[in-house]
Structures are given as C-alpha cells and as structure tokens.
Amino acid sequence: MADIAGIKKSLTGIAGFDDLTLGGLPTGRPTLVCGTAGCGKTLFASTFLLNGARDYDEPGVFVTFEERPVDIVNNVASLGFDVQSLIDADKLYIEHIVVDPSELEEIGDYDLEGLFLRLELAIDQVGAKRIVLDTIESLFSAFTNPAILRAEIRRLFDWLKDKGLTTIITGERGDGSLTRQGLEEYVSDCVILLDHRVHNQISTRRLRIVKYRGTAHGTNEIPFLIDEDGFSVLPVSTLGLNHKVSNDRISSGVPDLDAMLSGGGFHRATSILISGVAGSGKSSLSAAFCNAACMAGEKALYFSFEESVDQTVRNMRSIGTDLAEWIEAGRMHYIAVRPTFYSLEMHLAIMLREINKFDPSLVVLDPISAFVGSGDPLEVQSMLLRMVDFLKSRGTTAVFTHLMHSQEGVTETDAGLSSLMDAWILLLNREVGGEFNRELYLLKARGTAHSNQVREFVMSDNGIQLVAPYIGDGRALTGSQRQAEEARLRKAELERRADVIRRADRLKQKRRRTLAQIEALQAELDADEAELNFDAEAERVYLDQAASDRSDMEKSRRVAE
Amino acid sequence: MTMEDMEDQPTGTPKKLTLYVAGQTPKSLAALQNLERICAESLPGKYVIEVVDLRKSPQLAREHGIVAIPTLVRELPVPIRKIIGDLSNTEKVLVSLQVEGE
Numbered sequence: 183m184a185d186i187a188g189i190k191k192s193l194t195g196i197a198g199f200d201d202l203t204l205g206g207l208p209t210g211r212p213t214l215v216c217g218t219a220g221c222g223k224t225l226f227a228s229t230f231l232l233n234g235a236r237d238y239d240e241p242g243v244f245v246t247f248e249e250r251p252v253d254i255v256n257n258v259a260s261l262g263f264d265v266q267s268l269i270d271a272d273k274l275y276i277e278h279i280v281v282d283p284s285e286l287e288e289i290g291d292y293d294l295e296g297l298f299l300r301l302e303l304a305i306d307q308v309g310a311k312r313i314v315l316d317t318i319e320s321l322f323s324a325f326t327n328p329a330i331l332r333a334e335i336r337r338l339f340d341w342l343k344d345k346g347l348t349t350i351i352t353g354e355r356g357d358g359s360l361t362r363q364g365l366e367e368y369v370s371d372c373v374i375l376l377d378h379r380v381h382n383q384i385s386t387r388r389l390r391i392v393k394y395r396g397t398a399h400g401t402n403e404i405p406f407l408i409d410e411d412g413f414s415v416l417p418v419s420t421l422g423l424n425h426k427v428s429n430d431r432i433s434s435g436v437p438d439l440d441a442m443l444s445g446g447g448f449h450r451a452t453s454i455l456i457s458g459v460a461g462s463g464k465s466s467l468s469a470a471f472c473n474a475a476c477m478a479g480e481k482a483l484y485f486s487f488e489e490s491v492d493q494t495v496r497n498m499r500s501i502g503t504d505l506a507e508w509i510e511a512g513r514m515h516y517i518a519v520r521p522t523f524y525s526l527e528m529h530l531a532i533m534l535r536e537i538n539k540f541d542p543s544l545v546v547l548d549p550i551s552a553f554v555g556s557g558d559p560l561e562v563q564s565m566l567l568r569m570v571d572f573l574k575s576r577g578t579t580a581v582f583t584h585l586m587h588s589q590e591g592v593t594e595t596d597a598g599l600s601s602l603m604d605a606w607i608l609l610l611n612r613e614v615g616g617e618f619n620r621e622l623y624l625l626k627a628r629g630t631a632h633s634n635q636v637r638e639f640v641m642s643d644n645g646i647q648l649v650a651p652y653i654g655d656g657r658a659l660t661g662s663q664r665q666a667e668e669a670r671l672r673k674a675e676l677e678r679r680a681d682v683i684r685r686a687d688r689l690k691q692k693r694r695r696t697l698a699q700i701e702a703l704q705a706e707l708d709a710d711e712a713e714l715n716f717d718a719e720a721e722r723v724y725l726d727q728a729a730s731d732r733s734d735m736e737k738s739r740r741v742a743e
Numbered sequence: 744m745t746m747e748d749m750e751d752q753p754t755g756t757p758k759k760l761t762l763y764v765a766g767q768t769p770k771s772l773a774a775l776q777n778l779e780r781i782c783a784e785s786l787p788g789k790y791v792i793e794v795v796d797l798r799k800s801p802q803l804a805r806e807h808g809i810v811a812i813p814t815l816v817r818e819l820p821v822p823i824r825k826i827i828g829d830l831s832n833t834e835k836v837l838v839s840l841q842v843e844g845e
Contacts, residue, residue, distance in 0.1 A: 281810050289835045290774070290828030295765040295812035299801040325811070 189396035192240065192312070192348045195233025196226070198415035199389075202404065204397060207372060212339050212349040214369040216360045217376030222387060222408050223352040225261075226376065227314040228254065229413045230350055232263045235273040240311035240348075243304045244276045247320035251276040261412040275304045281324035288326055294334040298341065310347060317352040319363050328363075339368050360392065371395050377403070386525040389415055405527030416531050427451070432544070432579055433478065435470030435503075438648035439607075442624055444631040448605055450543075451577045452628070453570050455599060457584040458609030463620055463639055463646070464583040465489065467607065468546045469498045469505060470646055471581050475544040476508040483542035484516045485533060487552040491516040502645045515540050521552040526565045529553070534572060545573055549583040550599070563599065570602050604628040609639060612660070619661035622648055638664065757791045763807070763814045766798045770829045774813040777830035785837055790817075 191205030200206045207213045207230065215223050227244075234240035246254060254276060255265040268274040277300060305313065318335060325331050342349045351369060353361030360366045366373055373392040378385060388403040406415040431447035433440055440447040448454055454471075456464045465486075472482040486494060494516065495506045508514035517536060524532065537545060547569070553562045566582070573580040584599065600606060606625040611618050620639035624632045637648035638660045652659040652667045659667050762778060764771030775794060782790050797804045797812070807816065811827040817840065830836050 277805070279810060280808060285823055285825050287824065287826045287835070287839045288828050289826055289839070290777075290831035291770050292811045292813060292828045293770065294810055295768075296763065296797060296804045296809040296814065297811075299765060299797050300804045300810075303801040303805060321810075 191397075192234065193238055194230040195237055196229055196413050196415060197411075198404075198406070199413075202415055203391065203394065203399060207348055207350070208394070208396070209348050210346040211343060211371040212351055212369045213372040213374065214351050214353055214361070214366055215374045215376065216353040216355055216366070218355045218378055221355075221376040221378040222406070222413060223376055224249070224254075224316050225257070225408060225413050226374075227316055227350040227352055228258050228263075229261075231312050231314050232258060232265065232268065232274070234312045234348075235268050236263070241273045241308040242275075242312035242314065243301070243308065243310045244274065245279060245301065245304070245313065245315045245318075246276060247279050247315070247317060249316075251278050261410070272308050275308045275310070277301065277304045281321065283324050286324065292330065294321075294331075294338070297334075298338065301338075305345065305347065312349070313342065313347045314350045315352070316350075317354060319353055319361065319365065322363050335365070336368050366392075376406075381525070384522065384525040386527050388527075405525075405531070407528055407531045409532075411535070414531065416527065416534070428577065432471075433474040434467070435472075435474030435477075436467070436646045436648065438637070438646075439622070439624075442633040442635070442637070442648070443627055448579070448627065449629060450579055451574055452604035453573065453580040453582065453602060454605040454607065455582050455584060455603040456607045456609065457586050459586050459588070459611050462609035462611045463641060464585070464609060465494065465548055466498065466501055466503075466641060466646065467609070468548050468581050468583055469494065469503055471544060471579075472505065472514055472546060473498075473503045473508070475542075475579075476511075476513040480513070480543040481540060482508070482514045482544040482546070483537060483540050484514065484546045484548065485536075486516065486518045486548050487521045488549065490518045500643065501641045502643050515542070526553060526561050530565050530568060533569065537573070537576070537578070542578060544579045544581065546581045547583070548581075549585045551583075551585040566599060567602060600626075605630075610636075614659075614661065615663050617661050621651075621660060757788055758817065758819050759793055760790045761793045761795055761807075761816045761818075763795050763797055763804070763809045763812065763816065765812045766796065768812070771813045773829040773831065774815070777833070777836070778815060781830070781833055781836050785833075786840065790840075 190209035191203070191207060192209045193200050193206040215226055217223050231242040231244055235242050244251075244254065249257075258265055265274065265276075269276070279297065279300070301313070304310070318338075321331055321335075322328065339349075339351075351365060353363070353365045355375075356362035356364075360373065360375060370393075372394045375390045375392050377388045377390070379388065380386075387406050387408065389406045390401065390403045391399045392401075404415055406413065428450040430450040431445055432450050433447045456467050458464050468484070472484055475482040484494075489497075491509070495504075495509070498505050505514060505516075509516060515536070519529075519532075521529070533547075550562075550566060553565070570580060582599070582603070603626075605627040608623045608625045610621040610623065612621060620641070621636050622639040623636045624634075636651060638651050640647045640649055649664075652664045760778070760782075762775060764774070775792075778792060782792065795803055797809065803809070809816075813827065813829065815826040815830065817824045817826075824839055826836065826839050
C-alpha cells in the first residue's frame with residue numbers, strides 16, 4: 183500500500199474535482215482518463231493542463247495525436263482560456279504527433295525513440311511539469327506491430343514517471359475494458375472514468391474514480407457538466423448534515439399565515455414545502471414569500487419550471503404584488519427554464535451556480551414536481567436532497583412547491599420529500615355545495631407551535647388573506663356556505679337583539695306599573711296615618727279637657743265646703 | 744541539369760534518402776548497414792544516403808514528423824515514402840523504393 187500521507191497531489195483547478203480527490207491528481211504520476219467519444223476527456227485534460235500553466239506555475243505540454251493544435255486552441259478559447267498567450271509566454275507547448283499509415287511501411291525492428299525525443303524537446307522547451315497525451319491509442323492504428331507499441335508505451339509511461347511529470351493519458355472506452363488497447367494495465371496510480379448517458383433524451387455526464395492509489399476516494403458516480411464555465415464536478419460529499427440553525431424568523435408575506443405560527447413567521451434557513459393541486463395558489467404564495475423577502479431588504483431567487491417571468495409578474499399584479507419592481511431593483515432574480523431542457527444534474531448544477539452568483543436569502547423552486555417526469559423518483563429525491571442541504575448550509579430559506587394530482591393521500595408527495603422539509607403548507611381546493619374553495623393548512627412546522635386550523639385561502643387585489651372558517655356542527659364551512667352561515671347568524675343575532683329590547687321594554691312597563699301601585703298604596707298608607715294622628719290628637723285633647731274639667735270641679739267643690 | 748543528365752533520366756540523378764536514427768543503437772546501425780548494402784547491390788547510383796542523428800538535433804524529428812526510429816524517408820519522387828524498421832527484409836525495401844516499377 184502506498185503511503186497515504188506521503189502522496190503529493192497537483193491541483194487540477196477543476197471545480198469540485200480537487201475537493202473530491204482531496205487535492206487533485208497524483209503529482210509526477212500518470213493518470214488515465216477514459217470514456218466514450220464526446221464525454222469530455224480532452225476537455226478534462228486540457229483544463230488540467232491550462233490551469234496548471236496559468237494558475238499554478240506548472241508549464242505543460244499537450245501532445246495531441248488526433249486533433250490539430252489549432253482546433254485545441256479554438257476549443258478551449260470558448261471557455262475563456264487564452265492559449266496563444268500561454269504558448270507565447272513559453273508556458274505551454276502543443277506537440278502534434280501525426281502518423282499517416284498510408285505513407286508508412288514497416289520493415290524490421292523499430293522503436294518510438296523519435297516520439298521520446300520530440301517529447302523531451304517539448305518538455306525541456308517550456309520546463310514542463312504536466313503533460314497530456316491525447317490520445318496515445320491512435321498509435322495503434324498507425325503501427326501494425328502491437329508488441330512493439332505496448333513495450334514502447336510502457337517504456338514511455340515509466341520514462342514520464344522518472345521525469346516526474348504529472349501526466350494525463352486519455353483513452354477511448356472499449357468493450358468490456360476501460361480502454362480499447364488496455365492502457366489501464368500500464369497506469370496503476372489513478373484511473374478516472376467519464377461517462378455520458380442519455381436517459382429520456384436527456385444526456386447526463388458522470389465521473390467515477392475507478393482507482394486512486396494512496397488516496398481514500400468514493401467509488402460513486404458523480405455528475406459533472408461542461409458549460410461556458412468549463413468542466414465542473416459536483417460532488418455530493420462536500421455537503422453534510424451540519425447546518426447552522428437560526429432562530430431568526432422570516433415573513434411569508436401573508437400576515438395571517440405568519441400569525442398561525444407562534445413567534446410570527448417561519449424559521450430562516452429552513453425548507454418550506456407548499457403542495458397543492460392545480461390552481462390552489464402555490465405560485466402566488468411563493469411569490470408572496472419573495473415579496474416579503476424583498477421588502478425586508480433581502481434578495482430572492484425564483485426558479486420557475488412552468489411560467490415565464492412576464493406571466494408571473496402579471497399574475498402577481500392581479501393579487502396586488504408587484505414583482506417587477508423588485509426585479510428591476512435587482513432584489514429579485516427570476517429564472518425560467520423547462521425541466522426537460524437539462525438533465526437533473528445539470529439543473530442542480532445550474533441552480534447551485536446561480537445561487538452562488540446571486541447570493542439570495544430566499545430561493546423558490548416552482549414546482550419541483552415538474553422534475554418527476556425527467557428522472558426516476560430516486561434521482562429526483564437525491565437532487566432535491568442536495569439542493570436542500572446546499573441551501574441550508576448557506577443559511578438560505580428554501581420554498582418548494584409541489585403539484586399534487588389528487589388530494590387523496592395528501593400526506594405523501596411524489597418525490598417522498600416530506601421528511602426533508604421543515605415546514606409543509608398544504609393547499610387544498612375542495613368542492614362543497616357546487617363551488618371550489620381554496621383552503622390552507624399548516625401540516626407541519628418544525629420547531630414552531632402552530633395553528634392546526636384549516637383556513638380559507640382567499641386571493642384578492644388586496645393580496646392573500648386567510649379567513650378563519652365557520653366551525654360548527656362538527657365541520658368547517660368555507661366559501662358561500664360560510665357566508666350563508668354567517669348571514670344566518672347575523673339574522674339570528676338581529677332577532678335576538680330585538681327580542682332583548684322587547685323584553686326590556688316589557689319589564690320597564692311592568693316596573694312602572696308596580697311603581698304606580700306602590701304610590702297608590704303609599705297614599706292610602708299616608709291617609710291612614712293622617713287619620714290615626716288625628717284620632718290620637720282628638721284623644722289627647724279630650725283627655726286634657728277631661729283632666730282640666732276634673733280639676734276645675736275639685737277646685738269649686740273645695741270652695742263650697 | 745546537363746544534356747547528359749536529361750538522357751540519363753530513367754536512372755535519374757541520385758535521389759536523396761534520409762535515414763533518421765537516434766544515436767548508435769543496434770537497430771539504427773543495422774538499418775544503415777542494410778540500406779547501404781541494398782543500394783550498392785540493387786540500386787547503384789540511384790540514391791544518396793543521408794544519416795540524421797535525432798539525438799543531436801531533435802528539432803528535426805519535430806520538423807519532419809518522425810516518431811519511430813529508425814525511419815527512412817524518401818521525399819522524391821512523390822508520394823513521400825517512410826519506411827520504419829531496421830530494413831532487414833531486402834525484398835520489401837526494394838518494393839517500397841521502386842514504386843514506379845523502375
């Protein structure tokens with residue numbers, strides 16, 4: 183076994199690849215890059231070489247056995263490499279080895295010393311540290327003696343190793359073996375397999391490290407892509423479950439919805455799933471999230487897989503949300519692309535790149551169900567898992583919408599996504615009494631106490647409102663049924679109030695009557711009392727008179743005696 | 744060109760054969776010996792032999808597109824012929840050099 187700590191590596195400068203291999207290709211050793219035609223071997227090799235010459239001060243020699251040097255220069259010029267200036271600065275040399283079998287006759291024993299001399303000349307000319315042989319297998323069609331060729335190729339690899347050159351050898355994929363001519367048996371240090379598969383008319387590029395002596399490496403296939411930024415590998419391994427969590431809250435743009443969550447709003451950097459059937463208001467709700475983010479001075483990125491930007495802007499204007507203003511102000515970025523346009527990996531890669539470029543605090547994917555048609559559910563799930571992880575690790579809030587085809591079994595999304603999501607808003611569109619009414623239910627919100635109520639979801643030019651439904655008779659009523667119920671209630675209330683007034687009147691009258699009776703009785707009482715007083719006075723007067731009469735009589739009687 | 748040369752056209756002025764070698768390797772030495780012998784025995788006066796040691800001037804390998812060693816190049820008459828190997832098969836060498844049925 184090779185010494186793991188001791189192996190030296192040369193950076194390729196290929197995004198993602200250096201992370202994946204923990205430092206690039208083995209320094210001073212040959213690496214075989216093989217794959218089918220058009221899978222990006224030459225591009226991988228030239229990117230390695232050009233980055234080395236330009237960024238890592240490691241001049242290189244590109245040995246081409248097939249393409250003409252001018253073609254190679256043009257091919258990579260579209261990726262932003264100014265090859266000519268590297269050549270002029272003696273940092274790069276392109277050696278074109280061409281052997282025309284038609285003008286060649288083999289008579290007796292020979293070797294490829296001429297090739298060695300030419301390589302040596304080129305290597306010494308630029309002081310090369312890196313070299314690419316693309317693709318040495320062409321020699322097999324030029325020379326008829328494979329025994330000599332094999333011996334010479336083995337000698338060449340050993341020679342390059344002795345010279346300490348970090349080498350990439352490209353090879354065409356053969357039947358049942360990695361390369362047509364079995365080059366892999368000469369390269370024991372590092373073998374990379376590139377693949378290019380078409381599934382459902384969408385092609386996907388994948389890379390696999392078959393062998394990397396002295397380095398722990400994953401054996402998984404990793405998607406890569408070739409676009410205007412060149413060759414980039416998208417390893418999953420760089421993402422992990424160690425996101426920082428935030429207690430910060432963000433608004434959904436719908437005050438009524440925020441109020442359903444204790445604490446007011448969703449946690450930042452969580453993933454929110456909005457699922458619902460067609461026309462249940464998923465896009466409108468996601469646009470409300472964007473609007474709220476922009477209003478808070480943050481940036482929002484909206485990926486739409488169904489609607490164009492103008493369509494969304496117009497639709498949102500009808501519910502009182504002007505997204506165009508944010509788009510013009512550069513707070514919101516809207517990217518509309520058909521799901522079938524790229525493969526899943528490509529979509530993911532492009533989204534990751536756009537997110538890194540725009541640096542939003544909120545990302546909307548509308549709808550993720552659009553991908554289900556373009557890949558098998560496992561792939562869709564793995565792509566979304568990576569998306570979720572990526573956004574969480576960046577501290578970006580994610581809003582995903584999901585189109586459900588039926589409301590039966592609503593607690594299961596097609597992509598089996600629910601467990602990835604921190605919050606799940608369910609939008610329903612239910613037919614009751616001859617009309618469809620939108621309903622919203624907060625199915626889950628991790629880490630937040632939330633209302634368990636089904637609310638009626640009403641969109642008007644004042645925006646989105648959530649109306650508490652009438653709940654009675656053991657069921658919730660929405661729409662006109664709710665309104666009818668409310669009207670009935672209002673009527674009953676009116677009647678009740680009238681009743682109360684009537685009863686109060688009656689009581690008042692009765693009281694008045696009673697008071698009148700009290701007055702009459704009081705008068706009677708007063709009269710009786712007056713009579714009683716009069717009688718008592720008469721009695722006193724009588725008694726006084728009697729007493730005075732008696733004393734008068736006594737006086738007169740004594741006088742007479 | 745003299746009148747005499749014109750009359751001698753079928754055999755022609757000696758054409759140049761260039762033998763590219765890399766140092767004094769056994770294969771190179773064998774090729775040179777074989778070539779000299781064939782020219783002397785079967786093609787007298789038709790060719791002059793020039794030996795180029797690419798170890799001394801490797802840029803000529805690049806210029807003339809030499810990959811295998813030894814390589815014998817006959818530039819004229821066209822088409823250009825390249826024979827690689829130690830030229831150990833006299834018959835085949837003669838066939839290759841007498842393309843025009845001379």
